Amino acid sequence: MEIIKTENLTYTYPIGExxxxxxxxxxxxxxxxxxxxxxxxxxxxTLCRCFNGLIPHFxxxxxxxxxxxxxxxxxxxxxxxxxxxxxxxxxNPENQLFALSVEKDVAFALENLGLPREEIRRRVDxxxxxTGITDLKxxxxxxxxxxxxQRVAIASVLAMKPDVIVLDEPTSFLDPLSAKKIFDVIGxxxxxxxxxxxxxxxxxxxAARYADxxxxxxxGKIILDGxxxxxxxxxxxxxxxxGIPRATRLYQVLKGMGLDLGGVPITSEEASKxxxxxxxxxAPSKNPLGRREAGTQVLPAGxxxxxxxxxxxxxxxxxxxGVEALRGVSLRVRExxxxxxxxxxxxxxxxxxxxxxxxLKPTRGRVLIDGVETRGVSVARLARKVGFxxxxxxxxxxxxxxxxxxxxxxxxxxxxxxxTRKRVDxxxNILDLTExxxxxxxxxxxxxxxxxxxxxxxxxxxxVLILDEPTIGQDYRQKERLMNFIMQLxxxxxxxxxxxxxxxxxxxxxxxxxxxxxxKILADGDPHKVLTDLNLLERASLTPPEASQILEGLKDxxxxxxxxxxxxVSRLIMERFKSASGVENP
Amino acid sequence: xxxxxxxxxxxVSSPIHRLDPRVKFLYVCVTFTVAVLFIQLxxxxxxxxxxxPMILAARVQRxxxxxxxxxxxxxxxxxxxxxLSLYFYGSFDSVFSVIERSLAVTVRFLVLIASFSVFFLxxxxxxxxxxxxxxxxxYDVCFAFTTAVRFVPVLAEEAQTIIDAQRARGLxxxxxxxxxxxxxxxxxxxxxxxxxIRRSLELAEAMESRAWGxxxxxxxxxxxxxxRGDYYLLAASILMLAISLYVWFYVPVPSLS
Numbered sequence: 001m002e003i004i005k006t007e008n009l010t011y012t013y014p015i016g017e018x019x020x021x022x023x024x025x026x027x028x029x030x031x032x033x034x035x036x037x038x039x040x041x042x043x044x045x046t047l048c049r050c051f052n053g054l055i056p057h058f059x060x061x062x063x064x065x066x067x068x069x070x071x072x073x074x075x076x077x078x079x080x081x082x083x084x085x086x087x088x089x090x091x092n093p094e095n096q097l098f099a100l101s102v103e104k105d106v107a108f109a110l111e112n113l114g115l116p117r118e119e120i121r122r123r124v125d126x127x128x129x130x131t132g133i134t135d136l137k138x139x140x141x142x143x144x145x146x147x148x149x150q151r152v153a154i155a156s157v158l159a160m161k162p163d164v165i166v167l168d169e170p171t172s173f174l175d176p177l178s179a180k181k182i183f184d185v186i187g188x189x190x191x192x193x194x195x196x197x198x199x200x201x202x203x204x205x206x207a208a209r210y211a212d213x214x215x216x217x218x219x220g221k222i223i224l225d226g227x228x229x230x231x232x233x234x235x236x237x238x239x240x241x242x243g244i245p246r247a248t249r250l251y252q253v254l255k256g257m258g259l260d261l262g263g264v265p266i267t268s269e270e271a272s273k274x275x276x277x278x279x280x281x282x283a284p285s286k287n288p289l290g291r292r293e294a295g296t297q298v299l300p301a302g303x304x305x306x307x308x309x310x311x312x313x314x315x316x317x318x319x320x321x322g323v324e325a326l327r328g329v330s331l332r333v334r335e336x337x338x339x340x341x342x343x344x345x346x347x348x349x350x351x352x353x354x355x356x357x358x359x360l361k362p363t364r365g366r367v368l369i370d371g372v373e374t375r376g377v378s379v380a381r382l383a384r385k386v387g388f389x390x391x392x393x394x395x396x397x398x399x400x401x402x403x404x405x406x407x408x409x410x411x412x413x414x415x416x417x418x419x420t421r422k423r424v425d426x427x428x429n430i431l432d433l434t435e436x437x438x439x440x441x442x443x444x445x446x447x448x449x450x451x452x453x454x455x456x457x458x459x460x461x462x463x464v465l466i467l468d469e470p471t472i473g474q475d476y477r478q479k480e481r482l483m484n485f486i487m488q489l490x491x492x493x494x495x496x497x498x499x500x501x502x503x504x505x506x507x508x509x510x511x512x513x514x515x516x517x518x519x520k521i522l523a524d525g526d527p528h529k530v531l532t533d534l535n536l537l538e539r540a541s542l543t544p545p546e547a548s549q550i551l552e553g554l555k556d557x558x559x560x561x562x563x564x565x566x567x568x569v570s571r572l573i574m575e576r577f578k579s580a581s582g583v584e585n586p
Numbered sequence: 587x588x589x590x591x592x593x594x595x596x597x598v599s600s601p602i603h604r605l606d607p608r609v610k611f612l613y614v615c616v617t618f619t620v621a622v623l624f625i626q627l628x629x630x631x632x633x634x635x636x637x638x639p640m641i642l643a644a645r646v647q648r649x650x651x652x653x654x655x656x657x658x659x660x661x662x663x664x665x666x667x668x669x670l671s672l673y674f675y676g677s678f679d680s681v682f683s684v685i686e687r688s689l690a691v692t693v694r695f696l697v698l699i700a701s702f703s704v705f706f707l708x709x710x711x712x713x714x715x716x717x718x719x720x721x722x723x724x725y726d727v728c729f730a731f732t733t734a735v736r737f738v739p740v741l742a743e744e745a746q747t748i749i750d751a752q753r754a755r756g757l758x759x760x761x762x763x764x765x766x767x768x769x770x771x772x773x774x775x776x777x778x779x780x781x782x783i784r785r786s787l788e789l790a791e792a793m794e795s796r797a798w799g800x801x802x803x804x805x806x807x808x809x810x811x812x813x814r815g816d817y818y819l820l821a822a823s824i825l826m827l828a829i830s831l832y833v834w835f836y837v838p839v840p841s842l843s
Contacts, residue, residue, distance in 0.1 A: 049791075052795055054791060054794060054795065057794075058790070058791065058794050079794045079795070079797075080794075080797040080798065080799060080800035081800075083794075083795055083796060083797035083800070084797065087795070088791075088792075088795040090788065090791070090792060092788060094740065095785050095788035095789050095792065096788070096789070096792035098729070098732070098733055098736060098789070098792075098793070099712065099732070099736070100710060100711050100712040100715075100732065100735070100736055101710075101712055103807070104712055104807060104808070107807040108796055109796035109797045110805070110807075111804055111805050111806055111807060112796065112797040112798055112799065112800045112801065112804060113797050113800050113801055114800070114801030114802075114803050114804055114805050115805060116805065117805055117806075117807065117809075120805060120807050121807065124807065138597070140597075142736065142739065142740060156796065157795070157796065160796075160797070354750065357754055359750050359753060359754065378758065379753045379754065379758075380753070380756045380757075380758050383753070383754050383755065383756050384756070387754070388751075388754040390747065390750070390751040390754070392747075394777060394780060394781050394784070395744070395747050395748045395751045395777055395781070396748070396751040396752060396755065396773075396777060397777060398772065398773045398776035398777050398780075408755060408773070409755040409756045412755065412756030412757055412758070413756045442780065456755065457754075457755065460756075
């Protein structure tokens with residue numbers, strides 16, 4: 001039975017010149033779990049806004065074609081009538097919770113509907129129970145972690161007992177473990193209660209396993225629509241830059257090396273199973289190879305020099321409100337190193353890096369930048385050496401044009417006009433922004449704004465570059481581009497520090513990893529060691545990279561090693577495959 | 587630490603927290619009136635002492651002390667300014683009475699801070715919103731009020747992040763003369779305003795998606811009920827006002843000097 005049906009739907013925002021999407025015809029049936037994906041700006045969020053009437057009622061603009069939701073024509077009924085059929089959960093948990101207690105927030109919609117108080121009470125308790133947050137009911141939403149907040153948001157739409165729940169990148173701000181919990185909750189709603197789910201997501205590794213169907217959009221059009229396995233193995237998916245799951249990628253890589261798994265895996269478990277079958281069928285293991293270091297063939301990240309640029313000695317930091325964010329942190333970063341500081345939100349990562357340019361001064365202990373203690377040195381002077389790109393570009397962009405934005409810091413630092421002009425040209429050029437020179441940064445897309453923010457820091461050519469959560473909200477292509485850019489900078493000798501909980505990104509860049517939890521450093525070293533240590537990762541609320549999860553599932557056939565990306569894993573599998581076949585046919 | 591720390595609601599369970607915000611507000615108003623009624627030290631001191639049992643009963647003494655400490659500077663300022671102006675321009679005959687009067691004004695200030703602080707420390711903004719709602723104020727207004735309260739800490743945090751982001755780009759807020767310093771706040775204000783607008787749009791979207799305005803007769807999950815404690819406080823407030831008025835009209839207030 002269909003619940004959402006669109007026919008040749010085309011929509012243009014009031015300020016838009018061209019349609020956000022055009023000629024979209026889809027039918028979504030009751031009980032389906034649909035994963036909607038595609039590069040940033042492809043129109044997927046806009047499409048979701050049509051499902052409960054936000055478009056056209058809230059956004060105006062021109063909507064052409066036909067759309068019916070739960071049998072009602074969207075253009076003919078007000079938003080609140082759809083609210084009871086379609087619940088929307090948005091990306092930023094902070095901006096969708098209004099009340100001062102969780103319970104009241106979950107009740108919000110029911111109160112608006114004017115249901116009897118006893119009914120509200122019953123439904124609130126039920127929604128809290130189903131999403132597993134009953135124990136949080138009296139807490140204030142703003143005190144909760146992002147993952148908990150997002151579950152409150154889900155509970156608050158669930159309380160309306162909708163037929164469909166649409167979630168627009170609900171996990172972009174969350175660490176991998178919290179993201180997994182959210183997907184589990186959503187999966188449960190779909191399987192257990194039969195609620196239709198439309199999930200917009202870039203993190204396909206985690207989400208793909210729940211989906212019955214995947215719709216890929218690009219440039220306002222639907223380009224693929226089908227079963228996950230078909231979509232992921234299609235050539236188009238690769239071309240548009242859909243971040244296909246690592247398990248599927250492994251299948252493709254192995255196929256390229258001449259090993260066919262005979263099916264397309266989507267999850268790490270499936271991949272492990274298929275590889276195991278191929279290995280044991282073709283070559284029964286007589287002589288397990290034992291533990292191998294896959295990391296040895298990988299180029300060491302950067303060419304770290306001997307000079308120490310950042311030295312942190314037993315630093316403690318307590319915020320004015322009494323929160324102890326750092327509790328005895330010591331580390332040393334050498335010139336030209338590439339470092340990732342990882343850990344869950346609240347582990348002290350950002351607090352730590354804010355010490356590197358003097359935004360924070362240690363309560364106890366000391367921080368030396370290029371041998372100079374930060375205490376008593378101004379932020380402006382330290383910032384010349386240590387550039388810091390904040391997570392959200394909107395927290396720093398304010399000029400009328402991109403050019404002025406990039407020149408802002410140079411003016412502050414007192415560069416002369418000639419140098420400023422040259423540096424701006426250079427920075428715009430390497431970040432591919434030259435064409436936007438005279439455009440207002442506010443007119444650019446999210447990814448472009450992020451690049452402007454990066455250019456505005458890179459312009460003064462700091463010795464050390466710090467990037468705080470650079471991958472949040474970025475699609476697969478943008479991440480790939482960012483990774484290449486960082487690697488290139490690092491290869492040119494720049495010291496790069498990223499703060500992130502994006503395990504896959506780190507597994508692919510392979511920087512030195514510093515793992516933090518509760519204001520302390522848990523581990524510091526080679527990513528192959530740190531990211532494969534399950535015990536450590538759990539304490540830091542991270543999950544191992546997909547690739548090493550695949551390998552973990554192959555331990556019983558004697559395949560074992562510290563591989564963290566798909567290429568390393570495929571290499572191990574191939575080695576094993578060849579040596580084992582070699583034993584059979586000398 | 588600031589004076590405002592003593593106004594942030596802390597979730598504690600106490601008889602005072604359970605009181606109806608409307609009655610508590612009435613009590614604060616009575617305290618306010620009485621404090622303004624008298625200018626003599628003794629009644630004001632008494633009024634100040636009356637606040638203490640309530641603070642202890644609400645178990646917010648630590649936060650309350652913080653707000654007292656935070657206001658110490660202003661209290662000292664009020665005292666000195668009063669003492670100086672009364673000494674040079676007033677018609678008091680002795681230094682002692684100048685000090686007494688200045689102390690009285692200072693205590694009056696402390697009484698106001700103390701009672702407001704108790705009110706805000708023990709009243710959850712949710713309850714306050716509810717009290718507004720049940721007083722017949724349109725729900726839109728009440729919602730705007732609770733949302734504002736909810737987003738104050740969020741915006742404060744955001745402002746700090748923006749300041750940090752701009753300082754990391756070499757902005758030096760503390761340098762330069764007055765005018766150039768004012769201009770230096772532009773890089774902070776613009777992102778703050780833009781982000782507030784973006785946030786309000788997202789909020790509106792989320793509200794719409796949760797059936798905002800679906801039913802003109804909105805239900806509320808909670809209802810405030812006037813309990814026994816509320817009657818006690820109500821009686822105490824009326825009594826306090828009556829006694830004060832009686833004293834004010836008929837009893838000459840003794841002075842220390």
